[in-house]
Amino acid sequence: MKIAFFELEEWEKDYIQQNLKEWQLEFIDGTLTRETAAKAKYCDAAAVFIYSKIDKAVLEKLPKLKFIATMSTGYDHIDVVAAKKRKVTVSNVPTYGENTVAEHTFALILALSRKIAESAERTRHGDFTLEGLRGFDLKGKTIGVIGTGHIGMHVIRIAKGFEMNVVAFDVKKELAAAKKLGFKYADFDSLLQKSDIITLHCPYNKATHHLINNGNIGKVKKGAMLINTARGGLVETRALLRALDNGTIVAAGLDVLEEECNIKEEKQLLSKDFEKECDLKTMLGNHMLLNHKNVIITPHNAFNSKEALVRILSMTIENIKAFEKKKPINIVS
Ligand code: NAI
Numbered sequence: 001m002k003i004a005f006f007e008l009e010e011w012e013k014d015y016i017q018q019n020l021k022e023w024q025l026e027f028i029d030g031t032l033t034r035e036t037a038a039k040a041k042y043c044d045a046a047a048v049f050i051y052s053k054i055d056k057a058v059l060e061k062l063p064k065l066k067f068i069a070t071m072s073t074g075y076d077h078i079d080v081v082a083a084k085k086r087k088v089t090v091s092n093v094p095t096y097g098e099n100t101v102a103e104h105t106f107a108l109i110l111a112l113s114r115k116i117a118e119s120a121e122r123t124r125h126g127d128f129t130l131e132g133l134r135g136f137d138l139k140g141k142t143i144g145v146i147g148t149g150h151i152g153m154h155v156i157r158i159a160k161g162f163e164m165n166v167v168a169f170d171v172k173k174e175l176a177a178a179k180k181l182g183f184k185y186a187d188f189d190s191l192l193q194k195s196d197i198i199t200l201h202c203p204y205n206k207a208t209h210h211l212i213n214n215g216n217i218g219k220v221k222k223g224a225m226l227i228n229t230a231r232g233g234l235v236e237t238r239a240l241l242r243a244l245d246n247g248t249i250v251a252a253g254l255d256v257l258e259e260e261c262n263i264k265e266e267k268q269l270l271s272k273d274f275e276k277e278c279d280l281k282t283m284l285g286n287h288m289l290l291n292h293k294n295v296i297i298t299p300h301n302a303f304n305s306k307e308a309l310v311r312i313l314s315m316t317i318e319n320i321k322a323f324e325k326k327k328p329i330n331i332v333s
Helices: 010-019 036-040 056-060 080-085 098-113 116-124 150-161 175-181 188-194 237-245 266-270 272-277 280-285 306-324
Strands: 002-006 024-028 045-048 067-070 089-091 142-146 165-169 197-200 224-228 249-254 295-297
Touching: 002 036, 010 024, 010 306, 024 036, 045 306, 056 080, 067 306, 080 089, 089 306, 098 116, 098 150, 098 197, 098 224, 098 249, 098 295, 142 150, 142 188, 150 165, 150 175, 165 188, 237 249, 266 272
Parallel strands: 002 024, 002 045, 045 067, 067 089, 142 165, 142 197, 197 224, 224 249, 249 295
Antiparallel strands: none
16 A cells, blocks of 8 residues: 655654564655645555645546545544545544643642742742742642543542542533442532632533533632643633632633634644744733733643654554454544
8 A cells, every 4th residue: 555644754764664564664754735736646644733624626537536534533634425425535643632731730730739830930039938839739729620621531540549539510411430449420600619629621611611610610619729731712711800800710721712812723833824824822821811921821832742753653554464453443434
C-alpha cells in the first residue's frame, strides 16, 4: 500500500518512517488540496490533519484512494458522504490525551493550593520568607467534576489518589464506574454547593454555553476554586470576575478562556496556519483575568505533552495497519 502523509512536522515524518518501514511512504508538505492531490495520485491511502479539506473534487483527483486516516479527533474537514459513495473508508483518533489533560488539571490545582507561582517568583528574587504562602491540603477536600468522559474520569482517578471526596455531574451517568472508583453523581446545583474545587470536563456547545454564569455562580460554596481545562465558553467571564472579587471563588486555574478563537482541535494551536488566523495574545491581553492575583492561566497547553502527540501518530499507524489487514478500526465513515 502506498500512503501519502500531509501536514507533518519533521519529527513526525521521522516517527512515521521508523514505524512504517514496510510501506511505501510519500511525505507531501502542506495540506491536501485540489492542487496538491496530483502528487498523491498513485496513493491508496492519505493521512491528513484538519487543514486538508477533502471534498468530492479532491476525491476525484485520487482515483486509487481507498482509505483516509485523519490525525485528529474531529473529521468535519472530510466530506464523509462523498467518501462513502467512493468506497473510501475514513478513520480518526478518538482520544489521545485523557491523562495528559487530567495531569494538567492537577498541575493547576496544586499550583493554586500550594501557591507555587508566587513562591517561585519570590525565591527567584532571593526572598525565602513564607509570609502569605500558606496553602491547603487536597486530602479530605471535595472535588466536583463536571463531565465524566475520558478526561473527567481520569481526573477522578487522580483525585482518589489524593484521598479527595469526589462528586460528579454529567448528563449521562456512568454508574458502574462510579461504583468502581468510589464517587457519587449529584445534581448540578448541589455539586456547586458541596465542592471545594470545581473542575470542568464537558464539551462546549449551545447547551453548555456559560454553564457557570451570573445566575448560578452565587450557589458555589464560598471560598471554592474553579478549574477550566475544557473550553472558555463554559464560564461567563464577567461572572467569574465578580465571584473572584466578592470571595465566592478564591482562586481559578484556567487553560482556556472565552474569545479564544474557534478552536476545534488542540493540535491546531501548534500549526503555523492557526497563528495566521488568530492572535491569541491580543485577545488574552483584553482579559482582566490575566492580571488577577488569584488566577493562574496557561495558554491552552493542557494537551501539549510529547507523549500525547506521539499517541496521535501511533494511533494513526494502528488505523492504517488495521485497514490493511481488512479489520479497520476507529471508522467514522
Ligand atoms: P468526552 O466526550 O470523553 O467527555 C465529555 C463528557 O461530558 C461526556 O461524559 C458527556 O456526557 C459530558 N457532557 C456533555 N454535555 C454535558 C453537560 N451539559 N453537562 C455535563 N456533562 C456533559 O470528552 P473528553 O475527551 O473527556 O474531553 C472533555 C473536553 O475537554 C472536550 O470537550 C474539550 O473541550 C476539552 N479538551 C481540552 C484540551 C486542552 O488542551 N485544554 C484537550 C482535549 C480536550
